[in-house]
Amino acid sequence: MRSRLLVPLTLAAVVAAGLPGCSSSAEPAQPGVLSVGLGEPGTLLPADVTDPSGRLVTGALWTPLADYDPASGKVTPRAAESITSADRVTWTVRLRPGKFHDGTPVTAKSYVDTWKAIAGHHWASTPVLTKSLRAKEITAVDAKQLRIVLDRPSNQVPAWLSAPGLVPLPASVLKSRDWNGFARHPIGNGPLRLEGDWQSGSGGKLVRVAADPGRAKKIELRVGNPAEQYDEVKDGKLDVATSVPGERHEAMHADFADRHTMWALPRAGYLVFSAEATRFADPTVRHAFALGTDRAALESGPLAHQADAAKGLLPPAVAPGERSGNCRPCTFDGPAAKSLLEQAGFTGDAAVYYDSFDGTWPQALAGGLSKSLGIPVTAQRKAIGGKPSGPAALEVKAVSPSPADLLHALADAAGYTDAGFAADLNSAETTASPEEAAQLFRIAENEALRDLPAIPLWTGHGHAVWSARVHDTVTTPFAGIDLTRLRD
Numbered sequence: 001m002r003s004r005l006l007v008p009l010t011l012a013a014v015v016a017a018g019l020p021g022c023s024s025s026a027e028p029a030q031p032g033v034l035s036v037g038l039g040e041p042g043t044l045l046p047a048d049v050t051d052p053s054g055r056l057v058t059g060a061l062w063t064p065l066a067d068y069d070p071a072s073g074k075v076t077p078r079a080a081e082s083i084t085s086a087d088r089v090t091w092t093v094r095l096r097p098g099k100f101h102d103g104t105p106v107t108a109k110s111y112v113d114t115w116k117a118i119a120g121h122h123w124a125s126t127p128v129l130t131k132s133l134r135a136k137e138i139t140a141v142d143a144k145q146l147r148i149v150l151d152r153p154s155n156q157v158p159a160w161l162s163a164p165g166l167v168p169l170p171a172s173v174l175k176s177r178d179w180n181g182f183a184r185h186p187i188g189n190g191p192l193r194l195e196g197d198w199q200s201g202s203g204g205k206l207v208r209v210a211a212d213p214g215r216a217k218k219i220e221l222r223v224g225n226p227a228e229q230y231d232e233v234k235d236g237k238l239d240v241a242t243s244v245p246g247e248r249h250e251a252m253h254a255d256f257a258d259r260h261t262m263w264a265l266p267r268a269g270y271l272v273f274s275a276e277a278t279r280f281a282d283p284t285v286r287h288a289f290a291l292g293t294d295r296a297a298l299e300s301g302p303l304a305h306q307a308d309a310a311k312g313l314l315p316p317a318v319a320p321g322e323r324s325g326n327c328r329p330c331t332f333d334g335p336a337a338k339s340l341l342e343q344a345g346f347t348g349d350a351a352v353y354y355d356s357f358d359g360t361w362p363q364a365l366a367g368g369l370s371k372s373l374g375i376p377v378t379a380q381r382k383a384i385g386g387k388p389s390g391p392a393a394l395e396v397k398a399v400s401p402s403p404a405d406l407l408h409a410l411a412d413a414a415g416y417t418d419a420g421f422a423a424d425l426n427s428a429e430t431t432a433s434p435e436e437a438a439q440l441f442r443i444a445e446n447e448a449l450r451d452l453p454a455i456p457l458w459t460g461h462g463h464a465v466w467s468a469r470v471h472d473t474v475t476t477p478f479a480g481i482d483l484t485r486l487r488d
Contacts, residue, residue: 029469032217034486036240037229044198045183047114047165048123050397052265052462052480055164056242057198057221059479060206061101061188065093065111067476068162068401071321073434075158079106079168079189083161088153088430093146093161100170101193101209108140110168117174118166125165125399132405133160153430155437159402164478191484192219206483215472216486230465239470239488242481244463246304256465263475264316266398267460268406269307269361271352273453275415276387284344286452289391290329292337292372293365298458302361306463310456313410313445317459317477318403320438327449330456334372341373349376353388362393365457394454401477403441404429407448414453421447 041054049058065080075083081094098106115138119129129135137149148157160166168189173182185197192206203221222229222238226245232238234255244252244260252260271289273280280286295309311326312319352369354362363379370377382388394413398406407425410416421444428440448454462480466473471487 029488032488033220034216034218034239034470034488035220035222036242036481036483036486037222037224037226037232037238038203038242039226040201040223041198043183044186045123045179046167046169046186046188047118047121047125049165050124050399052243055478056480056483057194057204057206058167058186058188059164059190059476060192060219060483061186061190061194062164062167063098063188063190064164064167065161066158068159070159070318070401070403071438073155073320073437075162080161083158085157088155088157088432089150091148091150091157092141093148095144095146097144098189100168100189101187102170102172104170104172105143106168106189107143108146109143110171111146111166112138112140113171113174114169115166117169117177123165124397125163128160128163128166128400128405131408132400132402133157155431155434156402156404156429159404160400163400165399214487215484216488219483219486233465233467236467238467240464240466240473240481240486242462242464244465246306249305249463252463252465259468259470260463260465261473261475261481263462263480264477265460265462266315266317266401266477268310268315268396268398269457269459270313270394270396270410270413271365271391271455271457272394272410272413273391273455274388274413277390279346279348279350279389280391282344282346283451284340285346286455287329288337288340288344288346288373289369290337290452290455291331291333291340292369293455293457294332294334294368294372295330295457296332297368298361298364302364303458307458307460310459313448313454313456314403314406314441315398315459318398318401318406320403320441323442327446327456329449329452332372337372338374341375346375349378351378351380351388351390352393353380353382353390354393355382355384359393361458365393391455407441407444410448410454416448416451416453418447418451421451 039053042051046058049055063079066078067076081096083093085091118126134151135148136151139147141147170187193209195205195207198204203223206219208217226243229241230248233241299307310330312323352362352366366377366379424440424444428437431437464481469488472485474482474485
């Protein structure tokens with residue numbers, strides 16, 4: 001991924017008529033059947049999903065080639081039997097036997113054809129193929145083997161192939177190109193399938209494909225208001241709520257003392273200084289803005305406890321392990337910020353620009369900076385196609401677990417071209433050692449924190465609560481609650 005944020009496809013509205021499990025009244029629990037509350041997914045076309053609800057559902061309907069842990073570099077094969085390379089240029093992917101929910105086989109050609117379709121569209125996961133992988137060749141050697149040849153060596157291929165948007169699509173939709181129709185009735189290769197169409201505004205039912213003793217056989221997905229769903233779990237009318245609104249955040253710890261969880265999301269907020277923001281070219285000025293940012297006020301205010309204060313440029317969901325401590329520019333120090341601004345000789349007012357979201361947190365950010373820096377700072381919507389003359393608020397939604405993608409995204413957004421940063425980032429991507437790669441990613445991150453082309457502000461996190469009858473609530477950054485593992 002580079003810094004592209006794409007608008008997901010909107011699921012076509014379908015009137016829900018008698019969808020099982022959508023009653024709000026308490027009903028006797030059925031063995032093997034669980035009810036799960038969520039928000040309305042933006043789309044169920046996996047290559048264009050960026051929202052937590054969409055990822056929750058598609059994460060149950062599809063099995064990715066592998067799971068990649070950015071903290072350790074560990075690769076856990078899933079739909080793939082193995083992902084290997086002798087030189088990090090030519091990669092071989094061997095597949096396990098698999099079938100789509102329509103009964104057709106998942107083959108190497110399924111991936112080749114799916115990736116061609118993704119590369120040819122402007123979907124959220126398109127940059128993983130066109131900007132990150134940049135393969136010279138992707139071929140199906142046979143039904144169970146893929147060959148991928150890059151234009152340079154890279155150790156990040158397992159991370160990119162683990163991206164949830166690169167899962168295979170069946171031949172039927174690749175032929176019809178009816179993407180909106182497919183989003184209403186997605187056909188995956190995962191342990192759960194969707195029974196019937198997705199009912200916009202109501203939900204749907206997931207049914208287990210193959211018997212898995214102990215795990216839920218059916219999961220009723222109910223679309224609704226997060227606060228109401230939270231209360232329904234308390235009242236025994238719902239088994240799992242996959243979102244906890246800000247007004248329930250503190251109560252969650254008492255209401256569900258040992259039945260709640262929080263996890264890092266692949267989402268983060270930044271203040272980016274582009275090359276056009278010439279008044280902010282001095283790193284001292286940017287450090288002043290960084291130290292003048294009260295991240296705790298953002299977290300408890302407009303972000304409504306859905307985020308944590310950033311500790312570095314790389315959010316935990318894609319970071320190569322934990323930092324030893326907060327980065328200095330991630331610390332709120334109003335007096336030091338004002339002193340740095342005076343030291344740099346910065347005068348006059350400033351603006352924080354935003355464009356792709358509602359501007360609530362950028363407005364709060366601007367107000368806080370105005371107080372801490374002692375200068376007028378306002379939030380302004382960026383003109384369409386315009387080049388902002390000041391820092392811009394940026395929300396990044398990662399579509400792969402690769403640390404390289406996020407660092408490239410921030411550098412691209414800021415036009416940051418420092419030679420040392422570029423060299424260390426390249427070395428991190430090409431070394432054979434996962435341990436060395438992690439160290440080099442951190443070195444590249446620290447170089448960017450020195451120059452501050454982008455100020456880290458916050459990193460998103462998810463919440464869930466569940467009833468006493470629910471077990472095995474495992475979470476991952478991209479899918480949230482793993483619905484395939486739930487037990488009653």
